[in-house]
Amino acid sequence: GQQVMQIPQYQHVQEGEDFTTYCNSSTTLSNIQWYKQRPGGHPVFLIQLVKSGEVKKQKRLTFQFGEAKKNSSLHITATQTTDVGTYFCAGDDTDKLIFGTGTRLQVFP
Amino acid sequence: NAGVTQTPKFRVLKTGQSMTLLCAQDMNHEYMYWYRQDPGMGLRLIHYSVGEGTTAKGEVPDGYNVSRLKKQNFLLGLESAAPSQTSVYFCASSENTGELFFGEGSRLTVL
Numbered sequence: 001g002q003q004v005m006q007i008p009q010y011q012h013v014q015e016g017e018d019f020t021t022y023c024n025s026s027t028t029l030s031n032i033q034w035y036k037q038r039p040g041g042h043p044v045f046l047i048q049l050v051k052s053g054e055v056k057k058q059k060r061l062t063f064q065f066g067e068a069k070k071n072s073s074l075h076i077t078a079t080q081t082t083d084v085g086t087y088f089c090a091g092d093d094t095d096k097l098i099f100g101t102g103t104r105l106q107v108f109p
Numbered sequence: 110n111a112g113v114t115q116t117p118k119f120r121v122l123k124t125g126q127s128m129t130l131l132c133a134q135d136m137n138h139e140y141m142y143w144y145r146q147d148p149g150m151g152l153r154l155i156h157y158s159v160g161e162g163t164t165a166k167g168e169v170p171d172g173y174n175v176s177r178l179k180k181q182n183f184l185l186g187l188e189s190a191a192p193s194q195t196s197v198y199f200c201a202s203s204e205n206t207g208e209l210f211f212g213e214g215s216r217l218t219v220l
Contacts, residue, residue: 001168006151009149030206031206033208033209035209042199042211042212042213042214043152043199043201043209043211044211045208045209045210048207048208088151088152090152090209092206095140095157095159095165095206096142096154096157096165096167096206097142097154097206097209098154098168099144099151099152099153099154100151101149101150101151102151102152
């Protein structure tokens, strides 16, 4: 079955530094979604990417979908303490979403 | 506007006991999902449903059963709980395979 891997598993940064998490799928995806989960909370939808090579921005967050639609990345510019949490990608595998293992981001003030 | 509601939020079971987790959504979504979350494992799909009366297996279905008798409800059952089923369970719903709306989670401990 489809597998979705994310790296790194953990990332500790100083406030103001940039952060990037990478997502790789074993199969071609029709679309990819990104979620954020705050400590003790539930995953919350951030964005969906559909087109090959697509790039979308949300304030300090930049999302990219690879040309082959098998990988994606999330980049945060100038992290803030409010960015703390675990970031998950999720790939569409025929009627269901398969989640990556997540990247836990810790931001030190 | 409740969104997705899970009950119970916490439960402690002994090995071999049975229980049912209830998920209810008020957004008229066709798709519903049950995931489990364990440290370092991300979210793993247990079972899902693409409409009332339908269910399908996900990545880790063994030891669980589900039912979708009503469109707004998706039940997850454990017939004979095992310590390996200690986890946080999340229900989610969506329209097709678009944005997932998650419940608050149900924390289950099996002793």
